[in-house]
Amino acid sequence: MKEIAKGIRYIGVDHLDLDLFESQYIVPEGMAYNSYLIVDEKVAILDTADARKGEEWLKNLEEALEGRKPDYLVIHHMEPDHSASVAPVLEKYPDVTVVGSAMALKFLGQFMPDKPVGKTLAIKEGDTLPLGSHTLKFFAAPMVHWPEVMVSVDTATGVLFSADAFGKFGALCKTAFWADEDPDWACEGRRYYFNICGKYGPQVQALLKKLGGESIGLIAPLHGPIIRKDLGYYLNLYNTWSSYGVETEGVFVAYASIHGGTAEVAEKVAEKLKAMGCPKVATSDLTRDDRAEAVEDAFRYGKMVLAACSYDAGLFTPAHDFLHSLQIKGYSKRKVALIENGSWAPSAARVMKEMLGAMKDVEIVGEPVTIRSRYKEADEPALDALCKAILS
């Protein structure tokens, strides 16, 4: 049993054989559902775990309780990956008081329609829950990334229980228990952030401002490693990400090709950009590569070249789906250059322009380049101009 700070025990579980997190994100290194137990004059359980790991989580809880009974069960976030094991706790400890925002308590009734909830305590921003030497102070974090979310700070130890914020894909046994021992926290931390919280930049900004006045020494999220060192590094990344700033100078080249012609052009463009001195060029084959990673890269870089073929008088579906993902995740403040391919009536650029035009502060630079079926030497000047436009 691990203590993350004095009197605060880690009771979370790893989910290694999870096929898809949220039924959509591939998690090659699994997932962790973090949960904590504060053992003081009063005993508080902080969040539970996904139903598929419920039994294992309950075992961890029992072990950490060391014969004590929980007084409180704090729900920071009602999404079932954290609250699906509330019911067995209530069955075993009917005297426990469930603590959460009024909306979380309402959701609890929705998610457990047949289970009596018993004692509840609704908390709001600024409320405290004294446990003895530890005291939890609550802050509302609406839409980070659900409306009922609260985060809390233990004023005794400076631990921030940050709910889904500062989370990361990957089971702790595969990555690391402590973020500073994780070889590349930002890689999967970023894929997680943009796909799960991307749309809610303003709300994340509001939360960061709110917490600015608190003395925080450790961040304990609901997923991924515990952050105990260099907190400024993670806070800075969250500040950049949530303000839609550019994290890495470079260009992301994303392409969707049926028979390889558009892919060939996109690879040529990537080579050209490198030759022109672009500091970093990342590529994604939207038909095969992980969509969530493509979304991540679109936000990581300030510039993107999107190449796609025409399809049924519209846009080839993987590119269409990708743009739809970008739109719902709040893609903004970026420059994009377009390449379309078509054999009889090219239509991809029109749709890409329409979709990008509906996004905030997305500038289409240069002239969209039209390729007819396959790359030809005659396309060279237009592609050179497109590369110069995106780099300028």
Ligand SMILES: Cc1cc2nc3c(=O)[nH]c(=O)nc-3n(C[C@H](O)[C@H](O)[C@H](O)COP(=O)(O)O)c2cc1C
């Ligand atoms: C189902 C289907 C629908 C297509 N619809 C269009 C279209 O509406 N207009 C067009 O110019 N080309 C259309 N095409 C042709 C491709 O866009 C074109 O052949 C292009 O060069 C394919 O590039 P690729 O080699 O990257 O797959 C369509 C192709 C397929 C398979």
Ligand SMILES: [Fe+2]
């Ligand atoms: Fe969540």
Ligand SMILES: [Fe+2]
């Ligand atoms: Fe979660």
